[in-house]
Amino acid sequence: MKRNQKLAYLFIAPSSLILIIFVFVPLFEAFFISLTNMDIYMNGYNFIGVDNYLRILEDSRVWNATRNTIVYTIIEVPLQIALSLFILLLMLGNNKFHKFLRTVFYIPYVCSMTAISVMWSMILNKNSGMVAFMLSKIGIEIPNLLGTPGYAMGTVIAVSVWKSFGYTLTLLSAAALGVSQSLYEAAEIDGASWIKKFIYVTIPGIRETIAFCLVTTLITALQVFDQIYVLTQGGPLYSTETLVGYIYDRGFKTAPFDVGYATSVAVYLFFLIAIITFVLRRYATRREEE
Amino acid sequence: MNRKAFDILGTVVLVIIMLIILLPLFWLLVSAFKSDFDVMRWPPKFFPSEWVGTQFAYVWKVLPIPTMLKNTVCFAGAVTIISLFFDSLAAYAFARMDFCGKKIIFGIILLTMMIPFQIVMIPIYLEEYKMGILNSFIGLVLPRAASAYGIFMLTSFFTGIPKSLDEAARIDGMSEIQIYLKIILPLSKPALVTLGIFHLMNNWNDLLYPMMLTSTQERRTLSAGLATLVGSNAIKYGPTLAATVIAIAPLLIVFLLGQRFFMEGIATSGMKE
Numbered sequence: 001m002k003r004n005q006k007l008a009y010l011f012i013a014p015s016s017l018i019l020i021i022f023v024f025v026p027l028f029e030a031f032f033i034s035l036t037n038m039d040i041y042m043n044g045y046n047f048i049g050v051d052n053y054l055r056i057l058e059d060s061r062v063w064n065a066t067r068n069t070i071v072y073t074i075i076e077v078p079l080q081i082a083l084s085l086f087i088l089l090l091m092l093g094n095n096k097f098h099k100f101l102r103t104v105f106y107i108p109y110v111c112s113m114t115a116i117s118v119m120w121s122m123i124l125n126k127n128s129g130m131v132a133f134m135l136s137k138i139g140i141e142i143p144n145l146l147g148t149p150g151y152a153m154g155t156v157i158a159v160s161v162w163k164s165f166g167y168t169l170t171l172l173s174a175a176a177l178g179v180s181q182s183l184y185e186a187a188e189i190d191g192a193s194w195i196k197k198f199i200y201v202t203i204p205g206i207r208e209t210i211a212f213c214l215v216t217t218l219i220t221a222l223q224v225f226d227q228i229y230v231l232t233q234g235g236p237l238y239s240t241e242t243l244v245g246y247i248y249d250r251g252f253k254t255a256p257f258d259v260g261y262a263t264s265v266a267v268y269l270f271f272l273i274a275i276i277t278f279v280l281r282r283y284a285t286r287r288e289e290e
Numbered sequence: 291m292n293r294k295a296f297d298i299l300g301t302v303v304l305v306i307i308m309l310i311i312l313l314p315l316f317w318l319l320v321s322a323f324k325s326d327f328d329v330m331r332w333p334p335k336f337f338p339s340e341w342v343g344t345q346f347a348y349v350w351k352v353l354p355i356p357t358m359l360k361n362t363v364c365f366a367g368a369v370t371i372i373s374l375f376f377d378s379l380a381a382y383a384f385a386r387m388d389f390c391g392k393k394i395i396f397g398i399i400l401l402t403m404m405i406p407f408q409i410v411m412i413p414i415y416l417e418e419y420k421m422g423i424l425n426s427f428i429g430l431v432l433p434r435a436a437s438a439y440g441i442f443m444l445t446s447f448f449t450g451i452p453k454s455l456d457e458a459a460r461i462d463g464m465s466e467i468q469i470y471l472k473i474i475l476p477l478s479k480p481a482l483v484t485l486g487i488f489h490l491m492n493n494w495n496d497l498l499y500p501m502m503l504t505s506t507q508e509r510r511t512l513s514a515g516l517a518t519l520v521g522s523n524a525i526k527y528g529p530t531l532a533a534t535v536i537a538i539a540p541l542l543i544v545f546l547l548g549q550r551f552f553m554e555g556i557a558t559s560g561m562k563e
Contacts, residue, residue: 004387007466011383012395015376015436022433023402026413033412042416087307090300097301103549104308107315110545111538112495112513118534119318122527130317133334162310194293212446216403216439223406226497247408259412266409273404 027270034264040257052264062265064238065246066272068153072242073221076157080217081210083161084168088176089198102173105166113163117230120159121146149239152232156240160227168213172206179205215277222273243269322346322535329527345532352529353515354507355536362511362540364427365500366493369434370486377440378482382470384441385448386456396445402438411502418503425505434493440485447481448474487545494541512537 034052038045056062087105091098108116123129126144135142145155179202187197203210225244228234234241234249241249243265251262317336321329322345324338349355383389384396414433415424423429455477456469464472475482494513501514516533519526 004466005389008383008387008389008392011387011466011470012380015380015441016395016399018376018432018436019399019402019438021417022414023405023410023438026410026417027405029413029416030409087304090304093297097304101304101308103546104311106549107542107545108311110491110542111315112497114495114497114513114517115534115538118530119314122321122531123314123317128330128332128334130334130336133332166311194296208446219404223408225408244406244408247406251408251412263409263412266406269406270404270409273406274401277404 030263031267033260034267036260037258038260038263040252040259042259045260048260052261053268055261056265056268061238061241061246062243062268065241065243068238068240069222069224069242069244069269071153072157072224073218076160076221076224077214077217079157080161080165080168081213083165084172084213085203085210087165087169088172088202089195091173092176092194092198092202094177102166102170105169107166108163109166111163113226114230116163117159117227120162121231124155146232147236149237152236152240156228156231159231160221160224163227164217168217171209171213175206175209176202215280218280219273219277222269222276243272318531319535322531324528324531326526326528329531345528346536348529349516349519349532349536353519353533354510355512357508358510358512358515359540361509362494362513365430365511366490368427368431369493370489372431372435373437373440373489374482374486376436377485378444378475378478379470380436380441381444381448382466382474384445385451386453386469386474387466399438399441403442407498411498415502424503425509427509430500430503430509434499437489440489443485444478444481447478451477487548490544491541512540 035047035049036045037048037051091101124131124145126132126142126147132142143151145151183201183205184197187201192200223244224242225248228240228242228245229248232240234245247262247265247269250265251257251259320337323341323343325340325342325344328335328338328340380399384392418424418429421429423432451474455473456464459469459473494511496511497513497517500511501517504510504514507515516537519530519533
């Protein structure tokens with residue numbers, strides 16, 4: 001046993017070392033930087049205590065970005081998982097066509113979010129885009145989807161779901177195929193309809209995978225950046241500005257490049273993500289125990 | 291509604307979703323061969339009225355595409371291989387071995403998944419500057435040589451492999467390393483392939499990370515290099531379309547060639563008992 005203990009530590013050593021040097025040390029450095037007025041040139045900065053954090057309290061853009069981040073997350077994540085579950089229900093037959101579709105649905109996920117966002121910004125363009133043209137043919141005039149505050153966030157969410165649902169679907173289908181056939185047979189003997197089989201056999205059988213998808217998409221959603229950077233740059237009127245976008249804007253895009261302040265917002269985001277994930281995991285495990 | 295009617299309706303819905311996925315991508319592909327006039331015209335046409343390669347020629351001229359392609363392949367490839375090795379080693383320890391502080395260490399590793407990259411970006415830059423590995427291949431690969439996500443995913447996969455297998459192997463006198471190499475790794479091929487593709491994809495497509503840690507054109511990856519084109523304010527639509535196609539094509543081809551292996555890999559994974 002003793003020998004195995006040492007071996008176990010040896011096994012986790014390489015990755016732990018990497019994570020310590022390139023995640024934990026930087027994390028603590030970030031806490032320190034957030035207490036300074038460091039700028040992007042990193043010279044001649046002073047320790048200013050919690051001033052940056054007090055600034056957050058008075059910064060309405062932080063609260064606006066928090067609200068946008070949460071709105072994005074609580075719409076995008078359930079939408080992505082619900083859509084994947086719905087498609088899974090349609091593909092339970094698992095014939096050749098369904099296998100082909102699974103590959104097709106995964107294709108957007110292979111492409112970079114930057115590329116996908118560029119593509120959609122052109123397709124959705126009001127003045128030269130395909131969507132506006134086709135809708136105008138049937139008499140529908142669309143507004144400038146990415147340039148109107150009421151529509152921009154919805155459009156960003158739609159593009160995100162379009163790109164990413166294939167990932168969730170692939171994981172869910174893999175798990176669904178692993179659900180034991182005997183359970184379905186037992187349900188059939190009990191006279192369960194196909195929809196009941198899906199609700200009472202498939203979904204409980206893949207519950208752990210659903211939880212896994214939920215946590216990973218949630219963390220990704222709370223850090224949303226690429227698609228917003230390309231599609232709207234946080235606009236119009238800050239209606240799609242999220243926390244990561246704001247951090248990037250304050251630290252690297254708009255002068256003065258206030259790295260200290262940007263980092264304090266990042267620390268705030270870190271705690272927000274940690275708390276939400278913690279609560280969700282707590283809730284998920286409690287439900288399993290019941 | 292009976293099963294048959296549902297199947298037909300379901301197929302119709304699936305075909306519609308398939309078109310919503312494929313048509314925009316197809317449009318992107320053919321539009322890269324449009325002339326400047328064709329790209330901006332109203333009413334727009336789906337296919338080019340005249341197929342031209344000028345947009346590709348322009349992008350090829352302003353960006354060192356072959357160098358960037360080489361950088362991207364080396365960076366994403368190295369990260370994938372090294373990270374798979376380190377991740378699976380750690381996951382083996384977490385899933386199949388007992389040691390002090392296992393739960394706590396695993397919990398801390400999970401926590402790193404929640405750290406937004408923007409928070410550690412500046413400190414990593416500073417560290418690499420002090421170590422003198424900024425703008426180098428090592429400096430690009432090292433921070434990505436292990437991943438919390440990979441450890442998390444492989445640990446849950448390894449946990450699902452029946453314990454009786456390695457107990458039997460242990461009775462036969464196999465060492466932990468032999469069990470890892472000869473039993474767990476071969477049984478985990480689907481999970482390893484899946485994770486490998488995730489790593490390859492994420493690093494291939496990453497934008498901010500390689501952009502920040504490299505400063506010269508000779509070190510740029512495809513996505514970081516093409517971003518100089520896409521990110522500029524005076525967007526030229528034609529070249530941007532071509533650049534976008536160049537950025538996604540290699541990985542997409544790899545995926546389409548290997549998709550059968552990949553999809554079957556996850557589908558036939560050892561997750562079922």
